[in-house]
Amino acid sequence: MKRISLKTYLFIIFATIFILFSAHLYTNIKSAVTKLSSEHISDVAELHQQIISNNVNFTIYQIDALAEEISDITSLDIHNIPPSLINFTSSAFSHFPALTNVYIYDIENNGINLKNIDGNIEATFATSSSLEKMWQINKTYTVNDEYLYLSRSENANLKIILQISTVIFFETTDHQLVNKRNVGFYLYDYQLKEIIYSDHVPTPLSYSQLQGVLHNEHETVSLDGSTYTAFVHKLNHRSLYFVSLIPESVINQNFNTVSNDLFLNVIAYIFLAILIIFLSTSYISNRLVTLLKNAQKINHFQFNQQKKQNSIVKEIHNLSSTLETMDKTIDDILKMVFIIAKSGNLFQLGAVVDKKIHEITTGHSYLYVTNNENTLSSIEGGKKIPIKNQDKSYYYDASVHYFNLHNDKKKLIGCLLIEVPLNHTVPKYRLLFIERLVQIISVSIDKNKLLEQQKALLLSFTQSIASAIDAKSPHTAGHCQRVPELTLMLARSAQKNETQWKEFSLSEPEWEELYLASWLHDCGKLTTADHVIDKATKLDMFTNRIHEIRTRFEVLKRDAEIAYLKTIIEHKENTPELERDYHDTIAQLDREFAFIAESNLGDEFFSEDKIKQLEEISNRQFVRTLDKQLGLSWEETQRLSDDEKVTPSVELILQDNRSQQIPWDKHHVADNRFSLQPHQFKFNFGEMYNLSAQRGTLTDEERFLINDHIIQTIKMLEALPYPEHLKNIPIIAGGHHEQMSGKGYPYAVPASELPVTARMMAIADIFEALTASDRPYKTPKTLSESLKILAFMAKNQHIDKEIFQLFLEDDVYLEYAHKFLKPEQIDDVDVSTYLTLANS
Numbered sequence: 001m002k003r004i005s006l007k008t009y010l011f012i013i014f015a016t017i018f019i020l021f022s023a024h025l026y027t028n029i030k031s032a033v034t035k036l037s038s039e040h041i042s043d044v045a046e047l048h049q050q051i052i053s054n055n056v057n058f059t060i061y062q063i064d065a066l067a068e069e070i071s072d073i074t075s076l077d078i079h080n081i082p083p084s085l086i087n088f089t090s091s092a093f094s095h096f097p098a099l100t101n102v103y104i105y106d107i108e109n110n111g112i113n114l115k116n117i118d119g120n121i122e123a124t125f126a127t128s129s130s131l132e133k134m135w136q137i138n139k140t141y142t143v144n145d146e147y148l149y150l151s152r153s154e155n156a157n158l159k160i161i162l163q164i165s166t167v168i169f170f171e172t173t174d175h176q177l178v179n180k181r182n183v184g185f186y187l188y189d190y191q192l193k194e195i196i197y198s199d200h201v202p203t204p205l206s207y208s209q210l211q212g213v214l215h216n217e218h219e220t221v222s223l224d225g226s227t228y229t230a231f232v233h234k235l236n237h238r239s240l241y242f243v244s245l246i247p248e249s250v251i252n253q254n255f256n257t258v259s260n261d262l263f264l265n266v267i268a269y270i271f272l273a274i275l276i277i278f279l280s281t282s283y284i285s286n287r288l289v290t291l292l293k294n295a296q297k298i299n300h301f302q303f304n305q306q307k308k309q310n311s312i313v314k315e316i317h318n319l320s321s322t323l324e325t326m327d328k329t330i331d332d333i334l335k336m337v338f339i340i341a342k343s344g345n346l347f348q349l350g351a352v353v354d355k356k357i358h359e360i361t362t363g364h365s366y367l368y369v370t371n372n373e374n375t376l377s378s379i380e381g382g383k384k385i386p387i388k389n390q391d392k393s394y395y396y397d398a399s400v401h402y403f404n405l406h407n408d409k410k411k412l413i414g415c416l417l418i419e420v421p422l423n424h425t426v427p428k429y430r431l432l433f434i435e436r437l438v439q440i441i442s443v444s445i446d447k448n449k450l451l452e453q454q455k456a457l458l459l460s461f462t463q464s465i466a467s468a469i470d471a472k473s474p475h476t477a478g479h480c481q482r483v484p485e486l487t488l489m490l491a492r493s494a495q496k497n498e499t500q501w502k503e504f505s506l507s508e509p510e511w512e513e514l515y516l517a518s519w520l521h522d523c524g525k526l527t528t529a530d531h532v533i534d535k536a537t538k539l540d541m542f543t544n545r546i547h548e549i550r551t552r553f554e555v556l557k558r559d560a561e562i563a564y565l566k567t568i569i570e571h572k573e574n575t576p577e578l579e580r581d582y583h584d585t586i587a588q589l590d591r592e593f594a595f596i597a598e599s600n601l602g603d604e605f606f607s608e609d610k611i612k613q614l615e616e617i618s619n620r621q622f623v624r625t626l627d628k629q630l631g632l633s634w635e636e637t638q639r640l641s642d643d644e645k646v647t648p649s650v651e652l653i654l655q656d657n658r659s660q661q662i663p664w665d666k667h668h669v670a671d672n673r674f675s676l677q678p679h680q681f682k683f684n685f686g687e688m689y690n691l692s693a694q695r696g697t698l699t700d701e702e703r704f705l706i707n708d709h710i711i712q713t714i715k716m717l718e719a720l721p722y723p724e725h726l727k728n729i730p731i732i733a734g735g736h737h738e739q740m741s742g743k744g745y746p747y748a749v750p751a752s753e754l755p756v757t758a759r760m761m762a763i764a765d766i767f768e769a770l771t772a773s774d775r776p777y778k779t780p781k782t783l784s785e786s787l788k789i790l791a792f793m794a795k796n797q798h799i800d801k802e803i804f805q806l807f808l809e810d811d812v813y814l815e816y817a818h819k820f821l822k823p824e825q826i827d828d829v830d831v832s833t834y835l836t837l838a839n840s
Contacts, residue, residue, distance in 0.1 A: 010281035018273045024267045024474050030259055036203060038064045051234045053242060055169055056187070059150060059162065066092065066160045067152035070104060078123050084245050089114050090121050098169035100147065140197040141189065148187075148197050159430050166197060181266060184228070186210065196240070202596035213243060221245070222616040253382050287316050292614040294323045303331035329433065331357075337440055339585050346379040349444060353416065356437070363399075363420035370415065374414050395436060401426065403434060414445050418558060455512075462519040468527045473533045476525065477774040484518030486764035486816050490803065491757060493810040501806065504756065507684065509725030514757050517732035521761055524712030532705050538690045538697045545687065548601050552653050553556055553593040560585045592617045597655070602697035611692050618654035656686035675748035678704055712748045728755060736761040741797035751800065759800040763807060766790065766799065773822050782827045783817055787834045794838035801838055808834060 004012075046120050069088050089102055093116035102114040103126050111126025142149045148166050153159040184205060187197035198204065205213075209221050213230040218536035221228050223245075229246040244342035294306045299504060306324045311317045339352045350367040357365040367375035368385060374384045388402070389395050390412040395402050399422050405414035416438055420426060426434075466480035490513055494501040525533070564582035568574050599606065599614060613825045625648040625709065629637055639659040645647070662683035670677055679701045684690075693699050698706065714734035722729060735758035738744035738751040751759050781789075787808070807813055808831045816828050 010285060011278055014277040014281065018277065019270060022266050022270050022273075026262065028261055040414075046496060053233060055096075055098065056235050056240060056242070059098070059164060059169075063150050063152045063160060063162050066102065066162075070158050070160060070176055073158055076127060079133055081112070081123055086121050086367065090116070090119075093121070094119075098164045098166075098634040099162060100165050101163035103163065105159050105161065106157055141194070143197050183247070184243075186241075186243040186245075187240045188214070188243060190214065190239040190241055205243075213807055214241060217232065235505045284316070285314065287311050287313070291316070291319055291323060294320070294327070298323070298327050298330060301328055301333075301334070310745075320367050332433075333436065333440070341358055344763075346445065346448060349441070349448070350379045353437070353441060357418055357434070360433065361418060361420050361426050362424065365416045368415045368417060369405075371451075385415070385417070387415075393438070394431070399424070401431075401434075405438060405444060406446060407446040413442065413449070413689065416441060418672075430688060458516070459519075465523055465526070466519050469522055469837070472525070473530060474774070475533050476522070480519065480522050480767055481821055482768045482772070483516065483521060483761065483764050484770060486812075487518045487757070487761045488515065489812050489815055490760040490764060493596060493812050494756075494760075494803075497806065500802065506757075513726050513729055514732065515727045516726065517757070518761060518764075520713070520717060520729065521736055521765070522709060523716055523732040523733075524709035524714070527707055527712045528709050532698070534666050534701045535697050535702065538602050538693055539600050539687065541685055544600075546597055549596060549654070549687065550593060552622055553589055556620060556653065557586055557589050558591065559622065592620070596691065601696075602693060606692065606694040613692075614654070614688065614691055618652055620653040621650050622653060624649045624651050654688040654691065660685040660687075660689075671711065671715075674746035676704070676707055676746040678709060679709070707737070707745055710734055713748070731755065732758045733762065735759075736765045738762070739798045740800060744798075748830055756800075756803070763790065763799050763803055766793065767807075767813070767816070769819070771821055771825060773825065780822070780825055782825045783813065783821070783829050784827050787813065787829060788837070791834040791837040795840060805835060 001032050003175060005574060015206050066085075069082075069085050073082065073085075083568065092102070093099055099116075103111055104114070105111040105126065113124045113126040115122050115124070135173060140151055142151075142168070146166060148169060149161055150164065151159055151161045157212075177721045184197065186195055186205065188195050188210065195210075205221065205223070213221065215220075216232075219230055221230060228245040229248065231246065233242045233244075234240070235242060262587060276712075290307050297303070297305050298357065302564075304327070305328050308324065311320065322376075332517045346369065353367060354365045357363060365378050366383075369379060370379045370387075371384075373384075374387065376387055377383070377486065380527060390404060393404055393406070393446055399420050401420065403416040403418070404412055405416060412598040415636065416434075418434070463481075466484075469480045470477050479508045491506060494504045495506060497504070521582045534540070537544050537546065539549070560582060564585075567578055571578075574592060595613065596617065599610065621794065627650075628644050629640065632640075636659065639661075641658045644657055659789040662685065668678075670683075681701055682705075684699055684701050690699055714730050717730040717733055720729075732755055734746070735751065735754040736745060738749060738758070740751045742748060742750040751762065767790060770781045771783070788806075790799065793799045794801045813829075814826075
């Protein structure tokens with residue numbers, strides 16, 4: 001749908017209305033003027049006919065009077081004209097300007113011509129032969145081009161003839177209208193059926209047309225393509241009719257002038273009106289367009305850019321003021337929403353709200369929230385007020401206004417208390433604004449509480465995981481709880497240090513990030529098998545398998561004894577040599593088991609010579625006569641080789657069988673991001689293989705599983721959907737086993753590339769492990785012993801030297817020691833010695 005501008009629309013509407021009104025007015029005026037013109041012409045024609053009628057009647061009266069005057073005269077004598085006739089004739093000339101001559105004839109056609117010369121009557125002999133011939137017959141009227149002749153005779157001797165000028169006789173005062181060359185006049189004697197006088201239009205009126213006019217058959221006639229209006233007047237004398245033919249052009253002449261003037265005026269008024277309408281619509285449209293742009297700015301969130309409109313139109317002015325107020329109100333609301341949403345805690349929220357309340361009420365606000373005591377506590381924690389009218393959103397008491405805060409479940413969560421100066425009234429629209437503001441504050445407080453509850457839940461859940469890991473094995477007891485403490489001690493010390501660590505500063509979200517990373521730094525240990533974590537001896541696998549080997553040696557010893565006794569029975573004597581060989585065999589078996597048992601402890605480095613000795617011992621054999629498949633689970637049975645299923649079977653005293661090699665789950669995929677990669681088998685429970693471990697009690701597979709906890713930590717933490725400020729938790733928590741030299745794990749990258757907080761956690765992790773006194777597998781070390789080890793690690797680029805220096809110089813180690821170490825562990829420490837060692 002095509003749309004037009006408001007200016008065009010208003011212009012079209014107003015212009016159309018005015019033009020229609022003007023056209024209607026013009027038509028009405030034209031019709032009225034036409035009617036008035038026609039009535040005027042009719043009145044003028046009527047007046048003209050009345051004048052002519054008066055002239056005719058007066059003329060007839062004159063001629064009748066003259067005829068009466070001479071009725072007693074028996075003969076004409078130019079020298080003896082009666083004075084009364086002279087006087088009467090003089091009077092007729094003076095009262096009848098159209099009368100030019102008076103002729104009197106006797107029966108012998110002798111005539112006297114009476115003329116009016118300068119007011120005197122002169123008599124001359126009438127010598128007009130044409131008149132004599134004209135009146136030889138008895139004619140009452142006759143006419144020529146200039147004169148109308150009227151005759152009367154009251155006796156048989158004399159006849160009087162009046163010569164009348166038609167120009168003067170038919171002249172009226174309305175020369176502008178009637179005396180036109182194309183206006184026709186007819187004087188008709190209906191009795192004689194004779195036109196006495198006619199002043200024709202260019203084409204004379206036919207007799208039939210004249211009869212039609214006289215009989216009122218029609219009021220208009222057509223001559224030469226023009227229309228004439230006929231006006232008929234019956235004269236008072238006898239059967240005379242006076243007919244006027246006036247063309248429409250004469251009738252409409254004045255009207256056309258008036259109509260043309262009216263048309264020009266209307267056109268001028270229309271143009272003037274259109275100009276005024278254009279200017280008016282432009283004025284209104286421009287201001288409305290400006291208001292539209294102002295509204296669009298609000299719609300586009302472009303606040304404080306309103307173009308003010310000072311209009312004489314009240315509605316436009318009010319609309320402009322309303323839009324300006326709306327702009328400011330929405331801007332204030334959105335700013336408050338932004339500021340409130342940005343407020344990280346209730347203290348900031350309270351300060352922001354108080355500032356805004358002071359702007360609009362000159363008072364001050366105090367924010368209260370509900371507590372567990374069923375009262376309202378100020379966010380500062382110092383004041384408490386009772387809960388009142390909790391179902392109401394607003395109430396007041398004197399100069400104190402209360403706005404209750406409810407959440408979406410209509411539950412009271414707080415109250416905004418506003419104290420205004422005495423005798424100060426807050427306008428209603430301000431209260432409405434505050435009510436809307438309170439709704440936003442309610443959402444913010446509810447959101448803040450929810451976030452705090454979620455944060456508390458997350459922290460508690462994190463601590464629960466750490467506690468579960470610590471409780472899982474005595475070998476890690478308390479570790480996951482003490483490392484966060486020491487890490488945060490180091491971070492706080494660095495933030496307070498204004499010299500070497502002046503550029504180190506953590507924001508509140510970064511503190512939260514470090515806190516969570518510290519508590520979750522070993523969460524991957526949840527996936528580490530308990531028997532690996534708790535493996536105290538090399539043959540530990542849920543139970544210490546040294547007992548199984550001891551049993552085998554017991555079997556060998558019984559076999560030796562049986563063999564010895566059988567020999568005695570067979571030879572029927574016990575020779576010294578035979579007894580000595582038996583005791584040597586028993587002693588050798590005891591020594592070999594003792595060696596295996598000592599090797600099982602893993603206290604010392606297991607050299608190649610010892611491995612070779614172990615291999616020699618492992619070649620001893622015994623006979624298994626019981627089926628090895630008996631009592632096994634389906635899974636264990638599937639791992640047995642065919643040789644292992646044969647019974648009886650000669651087997652080695654120390655076994656490395658295929659069934660003892662536990663494969664990885666088929667879904668297990670190595671992560672190539674890490675330098676720490678898994679071995680071929682997940683577990684290798686081979687007895688010879690486990691006893692050959694050179695350092696400690698763990699095999700390579702088991703050591704991988706122990707170290708793999710950091711990979712599982714990273715994967716577990718990376719799988720969580722973090723907000724932006726917590727996204728570094730995986731790298732902080734997963735980097736505490738990296739070394740400054742780049743030889744750590746799992747990434748094997750220089751620790752300097754990791755966040756400084758991850759390097760702090762590395763020192764905390766090591767120091768806690770060294771000083772822990774709740775490990776069943778080791779004796780806790782003293783402060784000096786632990787710091788010496790850390791100094792060597794700093795020297796060998798295992799840990800960050802600068803953080804180690806901070807750890808020593810700012811007495812972080814001592815703060816931790818007083819909180820978590822036993823008194824006997826806290827010995828004298830020479831900080832400079834360890835710093836020198838670390839930097840050597």
